[in-house]
Amino acid sequence: MDTAIVVFTRDLRVHDNPALHQARSRARRVVPLFVADPALDATKRSPNRARFLAESLAGLREALRERGADLILRAGEPAAEVIRLVSEVKAGAVYLADDVSRYAAARRAALERECARHRIDLVFTPGLTVVAPGDLAPAGGGYYRVFTPYWRAWRAAAWRQRCPPPERLEMPSVTTAGQLPAQPAGSPGLAAGGEQAGRQRFVSWRQRLLVGYDENHDDLAGDQTSRLSAYLRFGCVSPLEVAIGALGRPGGEPFARQLAWRDFFYQVTAAFPDIARKNYRPGAAWHQDQHALDAWQAGQTGIPVVDAGMRQLAAEGFMHNRARMVTASFLTRNLGIDWRHGYRHFDYFLADGDVANNAGNWQWVAGTGNNTRPNRVMNPLRQAQRFDKSGEYVRRYVPELAHLASTAIQAPWKLPSAQRERLGYPGPIVELS
Numbered sequence: 001m002d003t004a005i006v007v008f009t010r011d012l013r014v015h016d017n018p019a020l021h022q023a024r025s026r027a028r029r030v031v032p033l034f035v036a037d038p039a040l041d042a043t044k045r046s047p048n049r050a051r052f053l054a055e056s057l058a059g060l061r062e063a064l065r066e067r068g069a070d071l072i073l074r075a076g077e078p079a080a081e082v083i084r085l086v087s088e089v090k091a092g093a094v095y096l097a098d099d100v101s102r103y104a105a106a107r108r109a110a111l112e113r114e115c116a117r118h119r120i121d122l123v124f125t126p127g128l129t130v131v132a133p134g135d136l137a138p139a140g141g142g143y144y145r146v147f148t149p150y151w152r153a154w155r156a157a158a159w160r161q162r163c164p165p166p167e168r169l170e171m172p173s174v175t176t177a178g179q180l181p182a183q184p185a186g187s188p189g190l191a192a193g194g195e196q197a198g199r200q201r202f203v204s205w206r207q208r209l210l211v212g213y214d215e216n217h218d219d220l221a222g223d224q225t226s227r228l229s230a231y232l233r234f235g236c237v238s239p240l241e242v243a244i245g246a247l248g249r250p251g252g253e254p255f256a257r258q259l260a261w262r263d264f265f266y267q268v269t270a271a272f273p274d275i276a277r278k279n280y281r282p283g284a285a286w287h288q289d290q291h292a293l294d295a296w297q298a299g300q301t302g303i304p305v306v307d308a309g310m311r312q313l314a315a316e317g318f319m320h321n322r323a324r325m326v327t328a329s330f331l332t333r334n335l336g337i338d339w340r341h342g343y344r345h346f347d348y349f350l351a352d353g354d355v356a357n358n359a360g361n362w363q364w365v366a367g368t369g370n371n372t373r374p375n376r377v378m379n380p381l382r383q384a385q386r387f388d389k390s391g392e393y394v395r396r397y398v399p400e401l402a403h404l405a406s407t408a409i410q411a412p413w414k415l416p417s418a419q420r421e422r423l424g425y426p427g428p429i430v431e432l433s
C-alpha cells in the first residue's frame with residue numbers, strides 16, 4: 001500500500017505505538033493525524049488536561065518531524081476530518097488505537113461507516129493498555145467483574161511484542177499542517193506533558209523508588225508513587241513498556257499490579273460503557289447537600305486529611321491515591337453524597353482523569369462498583385493516623401494548620417476553643433464516629 005493515515009488519540013508517543021508501527025510496516029508513506037473534536041470541549045471540561053494534551057501534542061510533533069514526518073492537526077468531527085485527509089493524500093488505510101468509552105464507541109462506529117463508504121481499510125490496534133480489553137475472559141465467558149482473578153490471568157497471559165519506534169518516516173505533502181492547540185493555564189503545580197517527560201520520569205523514578213514501592217506507596221507525605229498516571233492517560237508512555245520495564249526488578253510486582261487495576265477498569269468499561277453515569281450495581285439512596293458538597297470541593301470540610309487531598313487536587317491536577325480513596329469515601333459514606341458529583345469534580349481537575357479509572361474507582365469506593373467489600377467505610381481520622389502519622393501531608397497543603405503538632409493537626413476540633421478559633425480553619429462539617 002502506498003499511503004496510510006495514523007490517527008493518534010490517547011497514544012501520543014512514537015515508542016511502542018502499535019498503530020504507528022503497523023501503518024509504517026504496511027504502507028510506504030504514513031500521515032500522522034490528530035483531530036481535536038470540539039464536541040469534547042477540552043479546555044472547558046478540564047483546563048489541566050487541555051494543557052497536558054497541548055504539551056504532549058507539541059512533543060509528538062517534534063518527534064515526528066525529527067523522523068521526517070509531521071503531525072497533522074485538525075479540528076472537527078473526527079470521521080469527517082479523517083475522510084477529508086484520506087481524499088487529500090489518497091490514503092488506502094487508516095490505523096488507530098482502540099478505546100473503550102462511550103465516546104470512543106461512537107467515534108469507532110462513525111469511522112467504520114465512513115471508511116466502508118469510501119472503501120478504505122480501517123484497522124484498530126491495541127496500545128492503550130498492557131492487555132487489551134477482551135483479550136482475557138473468565139472460564140464462563142464475558143469479562144472479569146472481580147479484580148483478583150483478573151490479576152492472576154493478567155499476570156499469566158502472553159503479552160504482545162513491543163513495537164520499536166520508527167527511525168524514519170516518509171510522508172506525502174499536505175496542504176496545511178495545522179496549528180497546535182493553545183495551552184490554557186493549568187493548576188500551578190501541574191506536571192509537564194509529553195513523551196520525553198514521561199519516559200524520563202519513569203526511568204528516574206524506577207531507579208530511585210520502585211524498590212520501596214510496596215512499602216511506601218500509601219505514605220501520603222512520602223509521595224513516592226510514580227506519578228505516571230497522566231502520561232499513561234495520554235499514552236505518552238506505553239503501559240506495556242512500563243510493565244515490562246518494572247517487572248523482574250524489586251518492587252516490580254506490586255507496581256505492575258496497579259497497572260493491572262488500570263487494565264481491569266478498561267475491560268469493565270468496555271462491557272459497561274455507562275460506568276460514568278449509572279451505578280454498576282444498585283447502591284444507597286444519596287442525599288442532596290449543596291453546602292457540604294461546596295465545602296468538600298473547596299477543601300473546607302474541617303477534616304484536615306480530606307481538605308489536604310482536595311487542595312492537592314486543585315493545586316497540582318493530581319492527588320495521591322490514598323487521599324483519593326479517603327476524600328471519595330468521605331463524600332459518599334460520611335456525607336452521603338452521590339459519587340457522580342465527586343467524579344465530575346475529579347474529572348475537572350485531574351490531569352490523569354479518564355472515564356474508566358475515575359468512574360471505576362469512584363464506584364468502587366462508593367460501594368456500587370467492583371468492590372468485593374462494598375460496605376467498607378474508611379474513617380478519615382484513622383486513615384490520617386495510619387498514612388500521615390507526622391501530619392506532614394496536611395502541613396503541606398493546609399497552611400492554616402502547619403504550626404500544629406502531629407496529633408493536633410489530624411483532629412484540630414479537639415483543641416481548646418480559644419486556640420481553635422485562632423486557626424482560621426473551619427470546624428468539621430460532620431461528626432466522625
Ligand SMILES: Cc1cc2nc3c(=O)[nH]c(=O)nc-3n(C[C@H](O)[C@H](O)[C@H](O)COP(=O)(O)OP(=O)(O)OC[C@H]3O[C@@H](n4cnc5c(N)ncnc54)[C@H](O)[C@@H]3O)c2cc1C
Binds near residue numbers: 227350359
Ligand atoms: C476516587 C478515585 C478516582 C481515581 N481516578 C483516576 C483517574 O481518573 N485516572 C487514573 O489514572 N487513576 C485514577 N485513580 C487511581 C489512582 O488513584 C491513580 O491512578 C494514582 O493515584 C496515580 O498516581 P501514580 O501514577 O503515582 O500511581 P502509581 O501508584 O505509581 O501506580 C502506577 C499506575 O498504575 C495505575 N493505577 C494505580 N492505582 C490505580 C487504581 N486504583 N485504579 C486504576 N489504575 C491505577 C495508574 O495508571 C498509575 O499511574 C482514582 C482513584 C480513586 C480512589
